[in-house]
Amino acid sequence: MALAGLLCAAFFFRALTSSDVFMAGDTLRDFYPMRHYWASRVSAFEFPDWLPYDGLGQSFPGIFITGMFHPMMWLHLVLPLGTAAKVTLLTCFPLALGGTYALMRAFQVPRAGALFAGVTFAFCGYLVCITNNPKYLQAASTLPVALWLALRYLREPGLGRLTLAGMLLALVAFAGDAQAFVMANACVVGLAALEPLAGPWRRRVGACALLILAGGLLAAPQLLPAAAFTAASEPGARSLGEAQRFSLHPLRLWELLLGPFLADPVGTQGIPNIVVTRLVPSGGFGRVWVDSVYLGAPACVLALAGFAASVRGWRAWVLAGAWMLLLALSLGEALPVYGWVYQLVPFWRPFRYPEKLVPLVSLGLAAAAGLGWKRCLGPGGSPRAVIWTGVLVALPCAALALAEGLGGAWSQHWLRARWPDIPGPALQGLSGNVVTAATVAAALALACAALVLLRERPSLQGALFVALQWGALAWANEPLYQLSPVELLQTPPSFVQRIRERVSPGESVRVASSLREARPPRVPGLSFNDSQRLYLLSSLAPDALALWGLESANEYLPGVSPRVRQLLHTDRTRWFTALAPRLGTRFLVLTALERQAFGERLAARSAVEDPLLGLTLVEYADAAPRIHLARPECVADRAEAARRMLAPTLPPPDVAIVECAEALPRPPPGPLGQVHVAPGPPEHVTVDVEALAPGVLVVNDAFQPGWRATVDGVEAPILHANVAVRAVAVPAGRHVVALHYHTPGLTAGLVVGALAWLGLLAACLARRLAARRPRAA
Template sequence: MSDQQRGTVVGRWGPVALAVVLCGLFFFRALSSSGVFLGGDALRVFLPMRAYWASRVSALEFPDWLPYDGLGQSFPGIFITGTFHPLMWPHLVLPLGLAAKVALLGCFLLALGGTYALVRAWDVPRAGALFAGVTFAFCGYLVCITNNPTYLQAASTLPGVLWLALRFLRQPDLARLTLAGMGLALLAFAGDAQAFVMANALIVCLTALEPHAGPWRRRVTACALLILAGGLLAAPQLLPAAALVSGSEPGARSLGEAQRFSLHPLRLWELVLGPFLADARGTQGIPYVVVTHLVPSGGFGRAWVDSVYLGTPAWVLALAGLAASARQWRAWAFVGLWGVLLALCLGDALPVYGWAYHLIPFWKPFRYPEKLVPLVSLGLAVAAGLGWKRCLGAGGPVRPVVWVGALMALPFAGVALAEGRGQWWSEHWLRARWPDVPGPVLRGLSDNVVATTATAALLAFACAALALLRERPALRGSLLVVLQWGALTWAHEPLYQLSPEELLSTPPAFVEHIRARFPSPEPVRVASSLRETTPPRLPGLNYHDSLHLTLLSALAPDMVAMWGLESANEYLPGVSPRVRQLKADRVQWFTRLAPRLGTRFLAYATSEHAAFAARLSVRSTFTDPLLGLTLVEYADAVPRVLLARPECVAGRDEAARRMLSATLPPPDVALVECTAPLPATPEGPLGPVRVLPGTPEHLTVEVDARAPAVLVVNDAFQPGWRATLDGQDVAILPANVAVRAVAVPAGRHVVELRYRTPGLTAGLIVGAAAWVGLLLACLGTRYVPRRRAAGG
């Protein structure tokens, strides 16, 4: 191999090897231990959903129905379950925690590589592209959203999707259309509907701003084809989700609810300085007391992510590039687009998110403006790469980098000095807004401000100094990449959370108690009244491990799915509006309505015992004094499937009024929203029912009714269910507002209920046709020219 060939190989594969090394070093703590990512919704949603998916698919069954949340809901209809994403497949062969770790760590390589390729497409030098990739891959949002891997998967996929789209827009052909469409579909399959929509919007912006996309007619045609291809390929996810939106109330029901996780204006300083509100040693994130007093999250006691830092060197290069390109209209168009995204992230601090909520028809299912922060992060990473090209590329002016670095370093150093010497920020700004701030919190925040501003000043000054290394561009590039990586590692490596794998594999005490009472595989439904809580101090466990153990032990949704227990609580967005309607009165729900709908157990904080005790009918009580939790078995819980006497009501409102009144109907009476009068059922025993083995989507019940009655199935009334009586189709009627009923005449009968997610069949047909059609067309375009060449 010649020196030139060797240099080409090193230049092409060197950044790849360096990216792998940087990812490995950043996540060395995760790679060198058996700990798993359990923070936030990783434990609440991501891992339980994957455990359920793997259990069903490994049994060669498709998981249409999810029985573990809100009395049941569609599994593929909920975007965040990610039913069709390729990263589901490792869960079939690897342990749950390890498969999740592999998937999550792969996301950071995907984010780095996608950003590198996107920036390289604009002729940014390899070192600058690697710098941009490092900026996005290790930014605060991506590292901290390991507590919600669904959104990490989507965010990490976005740069690669935009790169594929850019290639197609520049040179439209069938192969590039197929690849870009597959990227968009993969983004939809990742589980973030808003990211999919925003990616399409960004493709429209690329179409308008890209200088090499050709004439406007070709631009518009290519953009429309790409969006259409992505939608068709993602149809297996999009059509069930559209059916769910049309028949339910997913996402935000009000603007206030939509904006609960907004980026607080105070946190804008984090973008440049670092996570000055986070406690990297104790709670490993922004503590509860800081969230509630300084950066409130709409009633939540936690932040969506604990850092949004992007690295001070990235800001130096981005601002320097803007200064050097001040006369180019595309630069200011880019800044305007980035500013709109930032304004959306700020949510309730500005009216912009409200405008989107009210004016854009499909926006209402979305919620949490802070979910848009990765778009802001990616924009800054791209701007830093373009700034590198403009100022540090061959013949570029380095003066803007020097000036921006110096101008940023001076005020940061001044703030660090003022706070370190005279507590200028903490005493004059912080105390004015939080007069009774606890002393330890005040000192911790003060130390954070000094550390972050001093570090930012050093980083900005270092960028200015390195820019002067004109004669050593390779050394300068390497040092800048390492400087940015080091800044992000210092700020964010302590913030990702690992917990012992045993928390996933060891059933908590309440689960063992329930299984001792009900050892058969018959489904057992539980409820949990535990809300956001401060975990007790447990020996040998840190704050987050104690919190995870408490949530697991309190039978919070949807974690009970890992133990095969069903939940009367809802956490996922596809819950039936009928179920949600019955929860208007929290105490009424947990003491009277949940057991009426087939719930056998209730877990609550022992401190809440006084609120529940007088209204609970209890068969047995089991306590966990270490965690301060109590488990009670309802004495008045009705069976999940039973025969009942129908009492027809005019509609849902009348049924809700009766169910929410002070006196409930007798347990053997069901309030049925009848489409026609039902035969009267005389007093006396109604007869036995026998539930045959089946799947969540297929319920078979043998009924021996002594008189006309209704078979009540205490699962959510949702579109998609069909029923037969002795093989003949019959209507499913809403009962007790939220559950299902089938009218049965006297005698022995077999009732079957089957579920199919609305929109799924059509989505699979459309998606399969699009995938096969595009692939065959691509093969055809490659095969036909070869035949012509051979014939010639």
């Protein structure tokens, strides 16, 4: 473990020697805001059941990706936000390295070969670049340890091993990646089927089923709320097209061997959006899921050599076939395979983004390299397979480098044919990348062949192989992880201060942000990536604005109410100019071009400009109060309510479109009364109502299962209002209306999980105590 820590420290020296923190992608957009929210609630001894900061509100435990039960969350109670996140992320890499090493050692791979496999997985392109999305990094880095413990249990079933293996499977779920949890269980099934030491089939099946059950029960606090939420909402992909966004483009398969030849490691520290849109488009986004999937030429050589040396064994073909299937699934829209799975396997439909399967592809190739080491470089191995494979890999790489360097074979023919108007700097950069990557790959492959000559000195050979692989991964992947100044997290943007000046202290404020994919201007004195982070924060995009205690009318997390999504996506212009203010949104951030496009439809009292970033903050003149009395206009169903809300003219501001089973009394013209909202946590809303006539109390928060309402202590139905929000009927007079939220499935999940954890630990303790008792003579 000391060596693993040293290798990780050397790889991430920039992060360790700087006060800057990881801030790319969803690390900024949802990881920091969700951890900040969790820590603020738990430190106040409150349970965060309801998240008000995204899509008019949604369940916090029910959203799988919040990962609120992962033990690393507790770091945020004792460390600053950026520091806690940095520790969380950096801990993943020694865990991935050590877990892969242990897994390989369980298959009798020599120590050097196991270390080689661990280095390959820990510093592969996916894991390094997914520092932009910590929940998926945590799940991927935990997977090898979970599989190692599962293998030990399958070989020798026992209560202690069952407990440890089940705990690690649960930890994959607690990381916040449902798909990784499902695939981890699928890998357990594969181990049970293929492991020769797992015993007879009856024992294999029983042990495998028991382990999966144990992992599921231990993870019940996360699984049951997510299952209840899934049944009542649309948290995942709603179509095959949406599911296949962020597919791995076939062109990027060359990265597995050559390295990230499409990336700019200096300027953008990744693949520029112009290259994404023209060469590797995915789902209409101007960015990719990860900027590198490089696994290292030495790993590819050893994996291919191991397969060549084991070509007569049926297990080699089964494992190769499984790996190819995972690769085909990760390609998503490029092949029909993902579509077949989406259509034929119902539980697969909530999952999104085929590129999320790349860590399994990476772990599979790392394991294949380790097994190839055992087969070719271990005692009685076939070293010639490494020599031949190294030469066969080096020849086409060298040919590509020469063809491109001397005649522009790739850039002038293949690239220009697909991108005729490619800018000169982009053409030169991509051409240079290919020449460099192909040359390095050829040199690495030949070096692998040459190192076989050191077979009589296995310690030196092993050290050089590991150094070669680590160096290749550091050269290609180390420049691609992104850091930004922690001050960006600590300094509220100028618009936040403007908003605070315009609202009462403690008042909940909701903001809409009309920006699409960020195309930030370059801010003097800041790098491209830092400019992008500043732009995102300044635009008050969801969910980063939760860092400043501001709520969002936009959706970013997958738990948004389908009713909110219906209004938001049916007519984007109407949402920002009419519907968002009607649903309690007071402010809007937009660009100058969008403000011009919205025109007079954007009724605003005032506007504040940010000339540096080209952003405008406007305040809606007609924003409805967050909670107010209204006259009910009853409609039969959601479709009729949507028709009224999406009509050219909205109902009057004091009218709420309510889906009523029975007609509600309509108050006469005139004032409706007053409301006073008592301070309290977001799960408990208490309103003192003084109604001059019967009406409805409208709460402009998302209608979600789990809310209950009482009027003067008597249970009252919660009605759908204005399609997306909640309403409670109130009679004339003074009343107290209380709304309480509890995540469906959470109580059952906590009870089941607690019983499973306590039951397994108690059983282990009882067995240990029984083993210590002296046996009767």
